[in-house]
Amino acid sequence: MWHPSAGIDGRGHLSEGRWLLIGNSRWHWAEGELGCLRTWSAPAGVGQLEGLVAWAAVGQVSASAPLPLERRLHLKDVPLLEQPGWLGVDRALVGWRAWCLASGPVLVADGGTALSLTLVTSEGRFGGGRLLAGAALQLRALAAETAGLPALDPPLDLPPELWPHSTPDAMAAGVLRGLAAALAAAGREAQTSCPGCSFWLTGGDGPLLKPLLQQLLVSAMPLQLAPDLALEALAALRPGPDR
Numbered sequence: 266m267w268h269p270s271a272g273i274d275g276r277g278h279l280s281e282g283r284w285l286l287i288g289n290s291r292w293h294w295a296e297g298e299l300g301c302l303r304t305w306s307a308p309a310g311v312g313q314l315e316g317l318v319a320w321a322a323v324g325q326v327s328a329s330a331p332l333p334l335e336r337r338l339h340l341k342d343v344p345l346l347e348q349p350g351w352l353g354v355d356r357a358l359v360g361w362r363a364w365c366l367a368s369g370p371v372l373v374a375d376g377g378t379a380l381s382l383t384l385v386t387s388e389g390r391f392g393g394g395r396l397l398a399g400a401a402l403q404l405r406a407l408a409a410e411t412a413g414l415p416a417l418d419p420p421l422d423l424p425p426e427l428w429p430h431s432t433p434d435a436m437a438a439g440v441l442r443g444l445a446a447a448l449a450a451a452g453r454e455a456q457t458s459c460p461g462c463s464f465w466l467t468g469g470d471g472p473l474l475k476p477l478l479q480q481l482l483v484s485a486m487p488l489q490l491a492p493d494l495a496l497e498a499l500a501a502l503r504p505g506p507d508r
């Protein structure tokens with residue numbers, strides 16, 4: 266997606282920089298420069314490595330992927346205070362970026378393969394979180410572990426009815442409304458432990474979850490959809506060669 270601030274640099278063309286975040290399901294790409302990033306997601310291993318400024322990965326990367334090791338950004342490179350060594354680098358990136366944008370405490374929900382919730386205090390400290398199975402993973406588990414439920418291919422849609430009759434729509438509604446309810450409860454509890462906290466939604470399922478969550482959240486808690494927080498953080502921490 267092109268960000269609203271998308272633009273062209275002083276030389277009349279987009280900067281050549283590219284950034285890559287390797288998630289558990291897909292590779293997430295950005296091109297351009299911070300403030301005018303074009304972003305997209307692709308299957309693992311698909312994409313052009315030329316011009317790669319920096320990359321990060323939530324786990325081990327296959328030795329067959331020719332990624333430049335010296336350009337890898339690690340957890341220790343993200344300036345989130347008091348982050349434990351086992352924290353996923355994607356959680357640190359989204360938490361730090363949302364905290365910078367909010368200039369205050371944040372709760373970040375990243376709707377990826379797993380749905381992670383990450384709290385960052387007003388001082389920029391890691392404040393803990395929660396981990397759930399993400400939407401596509403929940404649906405795969407239902408199809409794999411039952412005799413009668415079908416496999417549903419992403420991308421998902423939210424069925425318009427509250428109480429769908431068909432099996433696939435009942436599965437999609439159950440998973441998405443269940444995730445939104447868990448996020449809303451987390452939002453309420455975060456406001457108690459972290460007053461003034463804003464709620465940030467990112468990751469592949471962010472756009473689907475936003476309207477559901479908006480209905481459930483108390484109005485005092487601002488909700489921001491920012492689908493590319495991790496890539497924005499990567500580009501902010503490792504700007505291109507011409508900056």
Ligand SMILES: Nc1ncnc2c1ncn2[C@@H]1O[C@H](COP(=O)(O)OP(=O)(O)O)[C@@H](O)[C@H]1O
Pocket residue numbers: 287288289290291292306376377378379399400401402419420421468469470
């Ligand atoms: N074309 C797609 N392929 C796969 N997942 C998709 C697609 N479009 C949306 N999604 C949603 O994205 C979620 C995974 O998010 P993503 O950010 O890609 O995960 P990760 O960062 O772990 O690789 C899934 O739960 C799925 O519902």
Ligand SMILES: CC(C)(COP(=O)(O)O)[C@@H](O)C(=O)NCCC(=O)O
Pocket residue numbers: 287288289290323351352353354355356375377378379380381396
């Ligand atoms: C929670 C995660 C699986 C999320 O990864 P994703 O689904 O977004 O690819 C990843 O951040 C991870 O492996 N974290 C390590 C454990 C932790 O953060 O506590």
